[in-house]
Amino acid sequence: MTPRLQAAPIAPPAGAPSAGRPLVEFRGVDLRYGEDDDEDSTLALSGVDVDIAAGEFTALIGPSGCGKSTMLKLISGLRLPNAGGVTVAGREVDRPLKIVGMAFQSPALLPWRTTLANVLLPLEIVEPHCRTFKRDLPRHRERVHELFRQVGLRDVAHRYPWQLSGGMQQRVSLCRALIHEPELLLLDEPFGALDAFTREDLWDVLKSVQHARRFTVVLVTHDLVEATYLAETVHVFSQRPGRIIHTRRIPEACRRARADRYTARFADEVASLRGYVGHAQESCT
């Protein structure tokens, strides 16, 4: 059953951490799928400590199955830790958060809804928007059209998902994740299934939307160029059970332009990340 999204902690405005405190904090977090005494259970994360500042663009990288997507579930409150604690905006996460927007590798649009209706969906079900949805519909429609413009979509509002290309669907999915103006955007390999040109276009779309509103982004990716181009902070995970084995901070990453991807310095940064991931992969064998 889809969890009901209820009133949950209100975050400080984007870019304004409360008294310098990180927006997201993990302290000694373990997450196990299944029961402790079940031999088929999986310890996905063990002893994860991490801080994510408000307004920061963070990427999570690491070997397959090391618990990156699980981190997103813990931040959003879709899963609760077995040990340790997760706080968002200074409050312990104990239920699904309304301040979160999410997008995944599959755009997961509802085929019987137009693109406009797909993007409006979070406002229909998330508190407090759902209470005033009908009254505010004209304003919401305007906002959808503004988002479509920002992500480079034209004349798609009344078309159905199956009438759009994969790249267009992923743009719609991004708009749906942003429509309720979340403080935190959680992205799970959102560009993984796209061709290289569309993927690179969407990197810039995401960059410019994030610069405009300066919300916090946590991106799970296997693409080290993507992580290096977009993220100010990159956390590298160990093999499962995942924990963070390396953190790299590149505050100037947000000012990177396309051409920077073809510089020797950029190539060195990607290679260095590759080294850490390779080390994590080897350490399991």
Ligand SMILES: Nc1ncnc2c1ncn2[C@@H]1O[C@H](COP(=O)(O)OP(=O)(O)OP(=O)(O)O)[C@@H](O)[C@H]1O
């Ligand atoms: N619902 C679930 N039930 C049982 N085990 C699960 C569940 N979800 C994930 N796992 C297991 O937990 C571990 C971490 O999964 P997770 O999806 O977080 O990894 P990941 O790093 O995102 O993987 P990938 O990079 O391959 O997408 C994996 O071993 C996975 O099989």
